[in-house]
Structure formats: C-alpha cells, structure tokens
Amino acid sequence: MLKFSGAITVLTTFGIIWVLFSESFSFFKEVSIVEFLTDNQWTPLFANKRFGIMPLISGTLLTTAIALSVALPLGLSIAIYLSEYAPKRLRLIVKPLLEMLASIPTVVYGFFALMIVTPFLKTILPNISGFNALSAGIVMGIMIIPFISSMSEDALRSVPKSIREASYGIGATRLQTAFRVMVPAASSGIIVSVILAFSRAIGETMIVAIAAGQQPRLTLNPLVPIETITAYIVQVSLGDVPHGSLEYKTIFAAGMTLFVFTFILNNIAFWVRKKFREEYE
Amino acid sequence: MNRRYINRIKDKAFGFVGLIATLFGLLILTFLIGQVFYEGFHRIDLDFLKSLPSRKPEKAGIYTALAGTVWILFLTTIFSLPLGISTGIYLEEYTKKNRLTDLLEINVSNLAGVPSIIYGLLGLEVFGRMLNLGNSLLAGALTLSLLVLPIIIVTTREAIRAVPNSLRMASYGLGASKWQTIWEQILPASMGGILTGVILAISRAVGETAPLLVVGALAYVPFAPSSPLDEFTVLPIQIFNWISRPQHGFSVNAAAAILLLLTITFIMNGVAVYLRNRWQKKHNW
Numbered sequence: 001m002l003k004f005s006g007a008i009t010v011l012t013t014f015g016i017i018w019v020l021f022s023e024s025f026s027f028f029k030e031v032s033i034v035e036f037l038t039d040n041q042w043t044p045l046f047a048n049k050r051f052g053i054m055p056l057i058s059g060t061l062l063t064t065a066i067a068l069s070v071a072l073p074l075g076l077s078i079a080i081y082l083s084e085y086a087p088k089r090l091r092l093i094v095k096p097l098l099e100m101l102a103s104i105p106t107v108v109y110g111f112f113a114l115m116i117v118t119p120f121l122k123t124i125l126p127n128i129s130g131f132n133a134l135s136a137g138i139v140m141g142i143m144i145i146p147f148i149s150s151m152s153e154d155a156l157r158s159v160p161k162s163i164r165e166a167s168y169g170i171g172a173t174r175l176q177t178a179f180r181v182m183v184p185a186a187s188s189g190i191i192v193s194v195i196l197a198f199s200r201a202i203g204e205t206m207i208v209a210i211a212a213g214q215q216p217r218l219t220l221n222p223l224v225p226i227e228t229i230t231a232y233i234v235q236v237s238l239g240d241v242p243h244g245s246l247e248y249k250t251i252f253a254a255g256m257t258l259f260v261f262t263f264i265l266n267n268i269a270f271w272v273r274k275k276f277r278e279e280y281e
Numbered sequence: 282m283n284r285r286y287i288n289r290i291k292d293k294a295f296g297f298v299g300l301i302a303t304l305f306g307l308l309i310l311t312f313l314i315g316q317v318f319y320e321g322f323h324r325i326d327l328d329f330l331k332s333l334p335s336r337k338p339e340k341a342g343i344y345t346a347l348a349g350t351v352w353i354l355f356l357t358t359i360f361s362l363p364l365g366i367s368t369g370i371y372l373e374e375y376t377k378k379n380r381l382t383d384l385l386e387i388n389v390s391n392l393a394g395v396p397s398i399i400y401g402l403l404g405l406e407v408f409g410r411m412l413n414l415g416n417s418l419l420a421g422a423l424t425l426s427l428l429v430l431p432i433i434i435v436t437t438r439e440a441i442r443a444v445p446n447s448l449r450m451a452s453y454g455l456g457a458s459k460w461q462t463i464w465e466q467i468l469p470a471s472m473g474g475i476l477t478g479v480i481l482a483i484s485r486a487v488g489e490t491a492p493l494l495v496v497g498a499l500a501y502v503p504f505a506p507s508s509p510l511d512e513f514t515v516l517p518i519q520i521f522n523w524i525s526r527p528q529h530g531f532s533v534n535a536a537a538a539i540l541l542l543l544t545i546t547f548i549m550n551g552v553a554v555y556l557r558n559r560w561q562k563k564h565n566w
Contacts, residue, residue, distance in 0.1 A: 005368040005371060006372065010385070013388055016395065020402065074302050081302065081303055085299055103484065103485075103547075105489070105546060106491075107488070107520050108542065110521070111524055111532075115320075115532060115536075116313065149306075173289060173291070174292050175296075178295070206517075230396065233398055237497070238494065255402045262394060263395075265394075266391055269394075
C-alpha cells in the first residue's frame with residue numbers, strides 16, 4: 001500500500017509527460033514544428049489557420065515581466081525589512097497576513113484586475129484597452145509578492161547569527177550588513193525564490209484569462225489585448241471543440257510548451273538549492 | 282565623521298522604504314477586499330444562496346455552485362488525504378537515502394511546480410476520456426487530488442521529520458514493531474503538522490479554477506449534482522462566468538460570490554495557522 005502510494009507520484013509525472021507528448025506528437029504530424037516555432041501568427045480557431053506559438057509566448061513573457069518588475073523590488077524590500085529591521089512582534093503578525101495574499105484564489109485576482117485595476121489605469125492612461133497585459137501583470141505581481149518575500153526572508157534568517165553580528169561588530173550599519181553581508185550569504189535561497197516566482201507567473205492562468213484578453217499578438221505594448229499560453233488553453237476549453245480535431249490538439253501543444261518552460265525553471269531552482277545548501281554548517 | 286552620518290541616514294531611509302513596502306502589500310489586500318465587500322455584500326442573502334443560476338442577474342443564485350464546491354471538497358479530501366499521508370510516511374520512514382529516493386524527491390518537488398492548468402490537461406485526457414468519466418464531479422475531484430498531493434506529501438514529511446528520534450528509539454526499545462511505532466507514536470505526534478498541510482491543500486483545491494475548466498466543468502448547470510458522476514460547477518467557475526458577462530448586475534453577483542469564496546478560504550487558512558501554532562507550542566522538542 002505504501003509503495004503503491006509512492007508510485008502514484010511517479011505515475012502522475014509519467015501521465016503528464018505522456019499525455020502532452022502523445023497529443024503534441026499527433027499535432028506535429030499535421031503542422032510542421034518549424035512553422036510552430038517560427039510563424040508569427042496564432043489563429044487555429046479562424047478559417048485561415050496559422051500555428052505560430054511565438055505570439056502566445058510573447059504574451060506570456062510580457063505579463064510575467066510586468067509581474068516580476070512589481071514583485072521583485074517589493075518582495076525583496078519586504079524580506080530584508082522583516083529579517084533585518086522589523087521588531088519580532090511585527091514580523092510575527094505581518095508574515096501570515098502577507099501569506100494570505102498567496103491563499104486568495106486566482107479567479108478573485110482576475111476580478112481585481114478587470115474591475116478595479118483596469119478602470120483605475122484608464123484614468124492615468126486613457127488609451128489603454130479594456131483588456132491589457134499591464135493590469136493583469138500588475139495584479140499577478142501583487143499575487144507573487146509573498147512567494148518572494150516569504151522564501152527570501154526564510155533564506156536570510158537561516159544565515160547564522162554570528163555572521164550578522166560580526167558585521168555589526170566592525171561598525172557596519174543595518175543597511176550595509178543587509179546588502180553586503182546577508183543578501184550575498186543568502187543569495188542561493190533568494191535566487192530560488194525568484195525563479196519559483198517566475199515559474200509561477202508563467203503558469204498563472206485565471207488572471208490573464210480574465211483581464212489580458214484573447215488576442216494573440218506579437219507585441220511588447222502592455223496597453224493592448226494579448227493572449228498567454230494559459231489563456232489560450234482556457235479559451236479552447238470553454239468552446240465546443242470536438243476531441244481529436246486539430247484545434248483540440250493545439251491545447252496540448254501549447255501545454256507542452258508551457259510545461260517545458262516551467263520544468264526547466266523548476267529544475268534550475270532545485271539544482272541551485274541542492275548545490276548551495278548547507279554552506280554554513 | 283561625515284560618511285558615518287550619511288551611512289546612518291541611508292540606513293534609516295531603507296528602514297522606511299521597507300516599512301512602506303510591507304504596509305503597501307497589506308494596504309492593497311485591505312483595499313481590494315474592501316472594494317469587493319462594498320460591491321457585493323448587499324447582494325448576499327438567503328435567496329442568493331438558495332437560487333439556481335439564471336439569465337437575469339437579480340434572480341441568479343449560487344446554489345448549484347455551492348453544492349459543487351462541497352462535493353469537490355469532500356471527494357478531493359477522500360482521495361488525496363490517505364494517498365498523500367501514506368506517501369509521506371513511505372518516503373520518510375521506509376526508504377533509505379539512495380538514488381531512487383533522490384529521484385522521488387526531485388519528482389515530488391517538480392510536481393509541486395507544474396502549473397495547475399497542465400493538471401487539467403492530464404485530467405481531461407486520462408480521467409475524462411480514457412476512464413470515460415467525462416466532465417463529472419469524479420473526474421474533477423481526481424484531477425484536483427493529483428494537484429494537491431505534492432503539498433500534502435511535503436508537509437507530512439516535514440511533520441514526521443520534526444518528531445525526535447528518541448521517541449522512535451524508545452518505542453522500539455519497548456519492543457514495538459515498526460508499524461506500531463509509526464501508528465501509535467509518530468503519527469499522533471505529527472498529526473498537527475499533517476492536518477495543517479491537509480487543510481491548506483484542500484483550501485487550494487477549493488479555489489482552483491483553471492484545471493476544472495479544462496476538464497470541462499460547466500458554467501451553467503441547472504441542478505445541484507446528486508452523484509459523483511453528475512456534471513457540476515463550482516464557486517470559482519461561477520465567479521469566472523459572471524465576471525465575463527457585460528451586465529453590471531453579474532459583476533455584483535461575482536463580488537458577492539467572491540466574498541463567500543474568500544470566507545471559506547480564509548477560515549480554512551486560519552484554522553491551519555491556528556493548528557500549526559498550537560501544535561508547535563504543545564510539542565516543543
């Protein structure tokens with residue numbers, strides 16, 4: 001029984017890989033992999049079908065980049081503040097509250113992006129579209145703040161106290177200690193937190209499906225509707241696409257692309273953690 | 282002298298920046314929830330809870346979605362709890378450290394990082410089509426179980442690892458078998474931590490939308506499901522559906538449903554945090 005349950009996790013991985021590969025394989029029998037990777041249009045649901053994944057990837061990376069540029073400075077400042085500056089009582093109250101941000105269902109964040117953030121952005125940038133990458137990206141950034149702040153703070157706090165005190169001892173301020181001693185010492189943990197947040201943002205679905213639009217286009221303009229890989233899968237799932245059709249297979253090819261991205265990122269994170277762990281035993 | 286002064290100002294300045302950043306996160310949280318409250322609270326009444334979905338926003342209710350969420354909660358717990366805990370026990374107590382367990386460990390941590398929508402594709406193909414469960418509750422719950430399994434496994438292992446070895450040795454010393462030791466000593470001692478993980482995992486399942494959309498949960502289900510093989514909808518999908526409609530009445534409904542969903546997730550998370558704290562206090566090894 002116990003062995004069987006251990007096997008389930010392995011089976012799940014094989015299941016995922018097998019499902020993605022087999023459906024993608026039959027997709028690539030009909031569409032050349034060169035077209036998939038190089039064409040700059042993605043229109044499988046139109047009469048004139050084009051199968052270039054680039055617009056979906058660019059949409060995904062655009063929202064992710066916006067999210068990280070919100071979450072990185074905020075998350076890291078919070079982590080450093082909580083571990084180096086804040087009194088213990090404050091930290092004990094604030095940390096669980098911030099983690100609440102991560103427990104909010106993503107569909108709720110989608111509501112925030114579409115109903116609250118986009119109308120607000122419209123007052124500053126009047127020509128922004130009702131669906132856009134900017135608002136979805138910002139809200140996604142808020143969502144991943146606790147990933148970065150919590151894990152980075154743990155990394156900072158696992159650096160032995162003696163190192164911090166040695167730095168104080170030679171007259172460094174808290175700021176100097178934080179940036180020249182603690183952050184370098186905890187860098188592997190901080191890097192892991194950033195990579196995992198990156199991977200999380202790439203795979204995030206509901207926020208972008210609700211607020212970023214459904215128009216795949218190859219652009220860096222954050223004010224117009226775009227479409228991410230995940231949002232495309234949702235779009236097809238909502239429609240009535242018959243099994244076995246080429247449209248049905250596109251979601252597996254798209255899912256495979258997404259899986260490859262997150263798989264690489266997660267393994268880099270795992271490798272960094274393994275390689276640089278136990279530096280201070 | 283001068284430089285020391287500047288350094289001290291910089292130090293203070295960053296303290297201020299950090300405080301602002303921290304408060305900013307919390308303020309946004311309060312502001313967003315406040316907005317939803319303002320928009321949706323007046324819509325919540327008994328009729329809203331008891332009504333079936335409708336094309337008219339003021340008549341629509343969340344009865345079917347709420348029923349679906351309760352079903353999903355129940356079924357996902359049944360599937361994932363025994364599997365997750367026994368995998369955790371197996372990995373922590375029965376395996377020696379070797380390449381195989383290393384691989385298992387990498388595998389679990391990789392699974393935890395797979396985007397939830399990919400689990401949806403897995404569920405669609407394996408449970409929906411191969412096992413012929415279609416877009417039933419069962420297909421949805423099985424998919425979500427696989428999704429939350431890594432969370433339960435990881436927290437179970439951590440909780441078991443926190444049990445001191447002396448307890449284990451004492452139990453063996455008294456002549457207990459391995460299984461008796463696990464069942465009578467280690468599991469009770471780590472129950473707090475395990476339960477925390479289970480609750481967090483289930484609360485994650487309740488809030489998931491994307492994998493269920495892919496498996497084929499419907500936005501419009503006229504009746505509450507009465508068996509695990511019925512089609513279903515859940516709160517997050519109902520919210521998604523209401524958000525994507527243009528009429529204002531539906532976004533009010535969405536806000537009201539969000540309040541209910543947030544209440545459920547916050548209560549579950551609160552219970553989990555409470556359990557973790559109490560357990561940590563009680564067992565200060």
